[in-house]
Amino acid sequence: MSYPIRVRATALVIEQDSILLVEYRDEEGVHYNLPGGGVELGESVTAGVHRELMEETMLEATVGPIAFVYEYAPHLNVVDSVSDIHTLYLVFECTPIEGSRPRFPDRPDGDQSGVRWIPLAELDGIILYPNIKPHIKQFVSNRRTIELIEDHHLEPYPRQIELRELQAEEDDVLYEMIREVGEGQNGFINSLYASDREEFQARLRRNAEIAQGLNLQEGYVPQTIYWFYVQGQPVGYGKLRHHLTDRLREHGGHIGYIIRPSARGRGYGKRFLREMLTEARNRGIRDVLLTCDASNTASRKIIEANQGMLTETTEDACKYWIQLFS
Structure with a gap:
């Protein structure tokens, strides 16, 4: 007993x-x-x-x-x-x-x-x-x-892992990370990629507007970008779309993210997605859609480790839904 x-x-x-x-x-x-x-x-x-x-x-x-x-x-x-x-x-x-x-x-x-x-x-x-x-x-x-x-x-330690929302002005360390990431891969488009710092700052200002739903192009939705920091250093970034269009339901979903090449293989992707899901929950999103290339085994494992339920598979892509509210 x-x-x-x-x-x-x-x-x-x-x-x-x-x-x-x-x-x-x-x-x-x-x-x-x-x-x-x-x-x-x-x-x-x-x-x-x-x-x-x-x-x-x-x-x-x-x-x-x-x-x-x-x-x-x-x-x-x-x-x-x-x-x-x-x-x-x-x-x-x-x-x-x-x-x-x-x-x-x-x-x-x-x-x-x-x-x-x-x-x-x-x-x-x-x-x-x-x-x-x-x-x-x-x-x-x-x-x-x-x-x-x-x-x-007790005096708290600085957070070892944190998300920071994109600001209209950012440090050069983020520009350097964006350059390292390149134009994107595995279906992720690096919309912040720029050839110089001036262009990078312009893209930051534009994405800050998008997060507020300002001056959106037709077919686009408000989207917030988050930087992923580990021990004070940026290791990746992600996009959280506030709602979906028919196009995003087919490809893109609510969340897209990428880890910089020099920080891969350390398990950050799983934790990053978990933090992004918390932000989605805070915004009242009940069910989150994630899409990824069918051949991207690493991304699929990360999504499944975060309770992703596979609902559709084609030759090119997989769709996963994650329920945030029961």
């Missing part, structure tokens, strides 16, 4: 040699718990500590580092288990905010009978669940904590 692990956010509040506990009365008598409870969906652990403290003791406090971690594993217990939920207690040292005092809550838990400051000297005389009284006393005499590292507070 498998046991999912539940995370329990728990507060350890010690002030003037007393510990804040929640009192319960049931058919077996009186026992105490540290304030705490299960972390809710969409909630951070520290936010859970704040909420549980307020719900059970009405105390506002600053949540500090982790004092200790306790695991309740019912499948390993040799005595009767009080619960069948495998639980990890993260016990945080908490400091009351000035002016805030604990009191009995307006909506107490079932069987909750009080909120008590228990002197540490009297701790051995009460029933505390779980029975971590020795660990609490050891912590008080030798405060050693564990820092909780929260990912959303």
